[in-house]
Amino acid sequence: MAIYTIEKNERICEAAEIYRLTFKAPDITAKASAGQIIHIVCGGDANSLRRPISICECDGDSVIICFEVRGAGTRELAARGAGDTIDVIGPYGKGFPILSGKVALVGGGIGIYPLISAAKAVKAAGGEPVALLGFRNKELMNMTDTFDNYCDKVMIATDDGSYGHHGFVTAILEQYLDENPDASVFVCGPRGMMAAVSKISLEKGNECYVSMEERMGCGVGACLACVCKTQFVGNEGKGEKYTRVCVDGPVFNAKEVIWE
Ligand SMILES: Cc1cc2nc3c(=O)[nH]c(=O)nc-3n(C[C@H](O)[C@H](O)[C@H](O)COP(=O)(O)OP(=O)(O)OC[C@H]3O[C@@H](n4cnc5c(N)ncnc54)[C@H](O)[C@@H]3O)c2cc1C
Ligand code: FES
Numbered sequence: 001m002a003i004y005t006i007e008k009n010e011r012i013c014e015a016a017e018i019y020r021l022t023f024k025a026p027d028i029t030a031k032a033s034a035g036q037i038i039h040i041v042c043g044g045d046a047n048s049l050r051r052p053i054s055i056c057e058c059d060g061d062s063v064i065i066c067f068e069v070r071g072a073g074t075r076e077l078a079a080r081g082a083g084d085t086i087d088v089i090g091p092y093g094k095g096f097p098i099l100s101g102k103v104a105l106v107g108g109g110i111g112i113y114p115l116i117s118a119a120k121a122v123k124a125a126g127g128e129p130v131a132l133l134g135f136r137n138k139e140l141m142n143m144t145d146t147f148d149n150y151c152d153k154v155m156i157a158t159d160d161g162s163y164g165h166h167g168f169v170t171a172i173l174e175q176y177l178d179e180n181p182d183a184s185v186f187v188c189g190p191r192g193m194m195a196a197v198s199k200i201s202l203e204k205g206n207e208c209y210v211s212m213e214e215r216m217g218c219g220v221g222a223c224l225a226c227v228c229k230t231q232f233v234g235n236e237g238k239g240e241k242y243t244r245v246c247v248d249g250p251v252f253n254a255k256e257v258i259w260e
Contacts, residue, residue, distance in 0.1 A: 002027070006084045007062060009077075015139035017069035018110070019078050022062050023086050029058040034117040035095025035186075035211055035251045038065070039219040041087035042073030051077075052216045052246070054114035054188075055091060057146070063088075066113045066143060092219065096209055096251050100125040102180050105151070106173055106197050108134040108189025112143060114211055114250075118186050119150035128152050132176065134169030134189065138162035170196050177204050186251075187211070191259075198254035208254035214245045221247035229258040 002025070009021040028038065032055050039050035051073045057064040069075050080086065096118045103122045105115040112133055122129040131147040131154045138158060147154045155172050156164030165172050170193070177183060177200070187197040188211035201208035217225030227242035230252065240258060243249065 001087060001089055003085050003087050004063075006080055006082055006086055009081050009084075011078075012066065013140065013142040015137075017075075017078060018066060018142055019069070020056070020064060020066045020143075021077065021080075021086075022059075022064050023088075024061050025063045025088065026061040028055075028063050028088070028091055029061055032058050032063070032091040032117075033095045034098070034121040035114045035188075036091035036093050037219075037246070037250060038063070038088050038090030039092065039216075040073075040077065042076045044072050044076030044079075046071070046073035046076055049217060050089065050219050052219055054211070054250075056113040056116050056143075057120065058117065066110070068110045089219070093245075093247060093250050096121070096186050096211070098122065098125050099184050100127045102128045102130070102183035104130055104132055104173060104176055104180070104183050104185045105147075106132045106134075106169055106185060106187040106189070106193075108169060108193045109136075109140075111187075111189030111194075111211070111213075112147075114188050115186060116143065116146055116150070119147060123150045130176065131155065132169050132172050133157070134159075134193065135163075136160065168196075169193070170200060173197060174200055174204075177201065177206055181206070184208070185254075187254075188213075195259040198257065198259070202254055209251050210254050210257055211250045212245045212252060212257070213250065216246055219246050228252075229260065230256040231258055232256070 217223040
């Protein structure tokens, strides 16, 4: 457990209660890798379980997270401001691989945030990240400027057609993969969208990594609250097992994940 001081906490979307919170934590930034998570104590009416949030970006000694208010915990977090403290453990989990080729970062809704640190890491490794981001409508778009900073191209899809491609982000992914058959895919977003992206990518023969989201308890691998179904290939053949998202993920090779 460590207590840090919040530098900034600002609302970044008028249409939804989405906040970008920055706190100084050199011990976290020194070891964090793209796609990892931290676990935060939230006060107010929230129960005592820490809330898992992805690291959006490390900027010097500072950690940046973006979160949407969903319940008591995130509501209490939203009310904190510069100078207040935050109780955090982490970083935990296995993040995205650092690839130096073409990478399509496919994000939906609040799933876009861990893809920012992934874009930064791929760019730093000499790769060519492009972002394919899906939102319900134009009003819910946020953090796209930050993707612009790290990505060669940012393509947007909105469900209602109010901005960019009219429809799901999977349509622009299919086109991108047809034009870039050697690209890898990183995806984070709603479960159905991640399952569709995995299917498209694997069927086209592209490598794909998914950042899974499950409700969490302990956050450190002890309680098994966060398991997802995966498959393994062993000496005895193929099988299914339950894998902990908090420490064995959140990022998995899409080939391993069993969607049901
Ligand atoms: C690996 C991982 C990374 C995450 N990264 C982010 C992030 O970067 N930004 C962000 O805004 N949120 C992220 N989340 C989701 C975030 O943890 C939850 O929104 C938060 O715990 C809700 O806490 P609360 O006290 O506000 O709401 P609660 O009162 O605990 O729940 C409110 C509502 O949110 C739903 N909910 C809570 N947790 C989850 C969850 N894990 N998955 C789906 N629905 C949930 C509940 O079903 C309920 O309807 C992440 C979750 C995981 C597992
Ligand atoms: S949250 Fe307890 S094992 Fe993952």
